[in-house]
Amino acid sequence: MTQVYDITIIGGGPVGLFAAFYAHLRQAKVKIIDSLPQLGGQPAILYPEKAILDIPAFPSLTGQELTDNLLAQLAPFDTTICLNETLTAIEPGEVISLTTNKGSHQTKTLIIAMGGGAFKPRPLEIDGADSFDNIHYHVSNIQQYADKDIVVLGGGDSAVDWSLAFEKIAKTTQIVHRRDNFRALEHSVEELKQSSVTIHTPFIPKGLSGENGRASAIDFDKVKSEDKLTLSFDHLFVNYGFKSSVGTLKEWGLELNRHRIVVNSKQETSVPGIYAIGDCCFYEGKIDLIATGLGEAPTAVNNAMNYLNPNEKVQPKHSTSL
Structure with a gap:
């Protein structure tokens, strides 16, 4: 019963x-x-x-x-x-x-x-992105990324907060957002601006390069501009929400x-x-x-x-x- x-x-x-x-x-x-x-x-x-x-x-x-x-x-x-x-x-x-x-x-x-x-996380919509094992959508055991080159995509709370967390342990940390203004808490955005994290705005991801299952660089186009940007990395974190x-x-x-x-x-x-x-x-x-x-x-x-x-x-x- x-x-x-x-x-x-x-x-x-x-x-x-x-x-x-x-x-x-x-x-x-x-x-x-x-x-x-x-x-x-x-x-x-x-x-x-x-x-x-x-x-x-x-x-x-x-x-x-x-x-x-x-x-x-x-x-x-x-x-x-x-x-x-x-x-x-x-x-x-x-x-x-x-x-x-x-x-x-x-x-x-x-x-x-x-x-x-x-x-489920919103994916990075670039051909072949799902074939690389160093593109991540969430973080576990953050210490494994110590002394690495990190690139974070996104402009919300998760992207900003993770960038600040990586700054403390990574070799380099860069964040790329498709808009000039971030959507995170104002306090966190101000902390980001005062940090050593390199900020790139407004850029749209366009392509990836790498081999043997690991991506090594990502290409961007600047919004309403002819400017291009290429960033090398050890790990790429995508924070586009869910x-x-x-x-x-x-x-x-x-x-x-x-x-x-x-x-x-x-x-x-x-x-x-x-x-x-x-x-x-x-x-x-x-x-x-x-x-x-x-x-x-x-x-x-x-x-x-x-x-x-x-x-x-x-x-x-x-x-x-x-």
Whole structure:
């Protein structure tokens, strides 16, 4: 017989993990379902060594450290965890039935914390780019790039932050962006300008050269100019962001706004008993940060518990009084 859980959470990233922990504080029976082979979401898989600066009470911590801390916080509790499992259908009701690629689950309430959905990096669209093993889309074990010549492509937070990280250990670090203005946090951009990182803007990548499976140089055309640029490197890092897919989200019967789940101030969706938190949800003024998603988790959990027990107050006891 299928067990019925109080709260099932779709997504095992930071927001989903914290929601699971908080649900245990409310003594809920909790399950996490995640399509990835490990918990932690994007911070654990895509940027485990990248510094995260906007988590309260932590001046700086890496994606892996954030994941480790959240898992340590969750460890004392009995959480059912289902990995490599993708949600394909939701059947609302007094007991919500979930269908995945592996089977079925039943839950009294559901919290969707799936971020932007399945994700993969936007590729470098140059012929033959995928044939070189020193072109990378994420960083693991940054020390292996010490004393190397590094080129970073991109203009967002990841490109700027990784350039600053490489500057500390690499022989040379250069960053190339297709626009004059960077899209990263202003503080980080100013730090980049004051660093020894060489900045090239605005340039578009056009060709690669190399042999035996390793690229050695990349060619660029300057935007609205006849100027050319060629940079040699040991390793090339492409930070063009990620393409995400929400899969069968449109078929779940939830009100959406541009592929995001519409919620109210209680994190409730259009379907009773189903909540959404983190980057997958939408409300006016929504800001996509790990920090804001972490704040949405207790709101969803406490309202889910009130949905299960209407006579209980939504406002919980403070953890200091438990």
